[in-house]
Amino acid sequence: MDDRSILIVDDEIELAEELGEFFVSMGWQAKVCFTAPAAMAALEDGLAPSCLLTDLRIADHDGAELVARVRKMPKHLQPKVVAIITGHVVSETEAADFHADFLFVKPVDPVIVMEGVERLLSGAPAPDREAMLRG
Amino acid sequence: MPAALIVTTLGLFLATGMLYVSQNQHRALLSATVRSSGWVAYQAQLEYVKTQSQFDITMLRPSRRALDELQFRLELLRSRLPLLYDSDEGRLLQEVAAQKEVLQHYEVVLDALIDSLPGLSPTAPGTLPSLRSAFYEIEPLGRVLQKVLMQSVAYNEEIFRREREVAASPAVVPFALLFVSGTCLVAILFMDGRRDRQRLAEVTAAKAEVTAVQDNLRAIIEAMPIGTIIVDPAGDQVRFINPSAAALVDPSPEHPEWKRLIRLAFEAAVDENGRRSGSLSMAFTKPRGEIVSLRGAVCGVIWEGRPQILILLTDTSRMRNAELQLMQAAKLATLGEMATAIAHELNQPLAVIKMAVANARRLVLSEADPEAVTTKLDRIGTQVDRAKRITDQVRRYARMPSDQSGSFSCRHAVELAAGFVAEQYRAAGIRMALDMDISPDLMLTGEQTMFEQVIVNLLVNARDAYDSKKHDTRQAQVTVRARVTDAEVVIEVEDDAGGIREDIIGQIFDPFCTTKSADKGTGLGLSMARNVVRDMNGTIAAANVEGGARFTITLPVARTQTQDVA
Structure with a gap:
């Protein structure tokens, strides 16, 4: 995939669909998975998106665990940007523990998500975490 | 026990009377017998005297007629002797018993004389000596008969003396016995009466005590802060209410709302066997509309001598309200603890709405197919409903519990x-x-x-x-x-x-x-x-x-x- 490809993982089907639709409308290549195993399978099949956006808790699985497994994949298969989106109220300290580039709190504006990811992909510094936590 | 004593006393009284009559009869019989014995002795002595007189007459003027008269007298005298010892009257005299053999000897002598008299001639020279000899031969008999007669006279004199004594002194013993019997009877009746009086006093005291206990119990029930209602099971009529119970409905047991309270209490206290018994907890709307929480019990009771139903009720509204508030506090505490989870749950539809709004705006700005925009708006509506369900759930859970x-x-x-x-x-x-x-x-x-x-x-x-x-x-x-x-x-x-x-x-x-x-x-x-x-x-x-x-x-x-x- 090119630099504007994204894998969206969320068991909230409507949310995942809306996110995927938004990114596609913005010229991105987007793939939507509703379960962690499906996402992992896609990655292992060589999907190699530039960005992984995953819910923190996906049905019976942990989004953080998915991130951890992605981090262990070969470098060329790993997404350049990893973002977590969660409905939980989390503090800044907790966000730092997930080893992700972003941690967005629902309900987050998709424009903010996309701009953050694009800025990081272009080599610019990531936006401050406070802004992300506020959504 | 008193009846037995009365019967015993009456028995003794009758026995005493019968003994008295029997003794009197026996004494009268004895007197008659003694008097009869005197008559027997007198007749024998009289015949002896007459025989001696006839001996004198015959020896003074011997004749055939005199000899025959003498024989007649001797036969009469002879007939009197067995009467002395063979009759009850004769045997009564000790002297008769003592002289029985003597008397029987003279019977033989007299028989010989009687037999010899027909052979005597008034004119024969030997007749007079024979008569004189016979006269002297029976003379000792006269002394024996005289002795018997004197003893009989002595007996009669003694009887006469005793009769005079008895006549002079009334029947002391029977009277004494009658007095004792009467005294016993009076004593028994007195003791029985005393015991009855004691029992009456005890019963009266016990009744007074029961009355006092009942009055005390009623006073306690009247003063108790627990509503007390006595219900007649026949028709569920209110028979008694204390002021605490009256405060729940009305001071008058005739008030129609009592029926409702009793029905609710019975329904709340029905045990597993369908009996109106056991503890109860219920809410009751007072006639003025105030809702109170009541706890209490229903049980059977004997009231005014009849089996009735007792309903005890305590207004636990304040305690119940405190309990409900405590429960509410606990619920809110749980709710607070769950706030994070609720926020997460609420964030899910909000996130979908946020995304759908962004996509809808883009569609509107690009003048896309209105149907696509409508789809987005439907999705937003669905998510709003989802969020509402969550807030409804929270509101429902946070609602103050009612009774x-x-x-x-x-x-x-x-x-x-x-x-x-x-x-x-x-x-x-x-x-x-x-x-x-x-x-x-x-x-x-x-x-x-x-x-x-x-x-x-x-x-x-x-x-x-x-x-x-x-x-x-x-x-x-x-x-x-x-x-x-x-x-x-x-x-x-x-x-x-x-x-x-x-x-x-x-x-x-x-x-x-x-x-x-x-x-x-x-x-x-x-x-x-x-x-x-x-x-x-x-x-x-x-x-x-x-x-x-x-x-x-x-x-x-x-x-x-x-x-x-x-």
């Missing part, structure tokens, strides 16, 4: 409670399994939100049990089971978090008994759960099962809708 009982579906209530904590369980990675083998029509009686709170409490406790033991939540599972047995529904909440400590399992339902830290639990959840279940006439129990704890709630089934229709 009004009603029928509700057991299955629906358990599912609502389980749904309320589902997100927490999902967040904690604990699987919740619902094994509900009951119909949605199975109804319970009580306050539904309070019952839901009980289930929520048990589910929250189970979740906390995993937290406290740092359990591997990947394997964690809490099972909620429901099944019907006879006329009861059994609901079990079972976890596999290691169980309850054995040293506190006996006090687990006591207030302030908790294993949680102060910021996680008040220690009142299970205590209130027990109160709620008790008010629904059910029971709740805790036990350790393999690998975890099991809480079992048993509740009576109200009725099913199907039964209602039938």
